Amino acid sequence: MNGVKPNVTAEEIERIVRNDRGMQAENISVMEGGNLSTVFSFKAEEREYVIRFSAMEDDFQTESYIANLLASQGVPFPRVLGLGLHKAYSYCISERVTGHNLADLQAEQRAALLPELVQVITGMNGLKLDSSSSGYGFLNKEGHGIYASWEEFIRSFYGQEQQEGFWENWHELFTSSCLEKDVFDECYARLLAYSKYNAPHRHFVHNDCHEWNILTDGRRITGIIDSNSIYGDFMIDVASMHAMIPGVDMAQVFRRHYEELGKPIADFAERLTGAHYFKGLDAMRFYAKMGWDHAYTETRDRLLSIPCNI
Template sequence: MSRDHILRSILSEKVNMTPDGFDADQLTPEQFRDCHELFFDKILEIHASDISGVEGYGKLDEQCKTAYTTFREYAIDTFEEDQEGYWYNWTELFDTTLLEREFFDHYYKEMEARISYCEGQRYLVNDYTFFNKMITDGKTTVGFPDWTFASISDFLMDFAIMDLHKPYMKIPELLVQYLDRRGIPVPDFKERFLCMGYMKGLHVLRWHASIDDEESCISIMKSMSELKDRIYNL
């Protein structure tokens, strides 16, 4: 059975993988605020999927299996230098690109210090919930056509990704209010959101540095630098 077929069998029936609509990146902040609960509803339906048949953490391979037993192993190993493929000897980027070692090391330590809060938090996550990767009609539908990076992780990962490139959309601020209205408890929300935000932020920063995308690097560094104050002020 193909990865897509396995994913379909795992996913909640309410999750739309073939949506009609427009690129959610087209929404203004005002438009998003008007329909943000729809987005949050649909993303949480991903996280409601039954993963009882999947063990561990990390990206799902072609058989929808993971490579790591613990979240700590997953979080740390994704930044190891000795990896196969694109990220082999990636630390050379510190000498050849815009990637700043001091900045990276600081937020790596911030992430590492919060890993324990995410241990045991196992959910199916799309892990690609950037606004330009979601399709919506702005009223009744939000869909997720791209499952390239589907993983098992803390469900707050998908919300941290939404926030990374568009902090002005106020994702965590709106999410806290949404969860409170729904009566959904999320223990250690602040530390978990920061861990997810720093982890994904470093991944994305490293990618944009590798393709010499200066504008995105500057934007991501600014977003990461401001995240702690935003979260602790919730």
């Protein structure tokens, strides 16, 4: 892996878009990117697009599979239109979804979008998966989960031996940050205890389903972006939305919705608890790494306050 964030000029982007899509890129501007990616928006033939460059080889192959899976079944996720290599970097050209973050709206404006939001998320979690696909956890470019079981995935995800990437040597946070080992170990034990309720369920899970990754024009939900997709229990996405609309218990909203569909959620409380621990542990170590002590403390206290009946 090349660890240098891509440095690409507007002239290079014009050439890539012309060669890949046969279009003239205009109004090229830098957008916020990730740790190892550089992102630009551009306009071509009166439509808006995004092009991303990554220092990781084949970084966008899996996203292409995910984008096509979602878009083909009516989920408002930006389609991937082109993939390739430029110098030492991979690139991805995709549609640009109109709208702004749901997080930008006031609570009452978000609440007005709740019925459509529930429909969109339920549709995403209910995707018809390829009958040949298998596995749990993160997807590979062929659409298979990398792990044979849910427990194998979470043990690997929170394992100490992370060889590369964002979580390499993350256990050092126990001595270099606010991350408390005794608290983490307690929450991890609870996660493992409750994981037996999540383990039988295999759905498409966005895995970063929060208000900054849902776009709206203020009247409707226009798109979902930045999936960190896994195969697992859809209750993980429900748990991720717990603070999406102030004053609204999102989990109960989804519980009632599934009951109205004639598909009541079995083991609801236990699966929700397991999902909260799965997402909360990851949030704790992320906040610790970023130095966001206040967010860490809030998440820690929320997890420890969940009644543990196992």
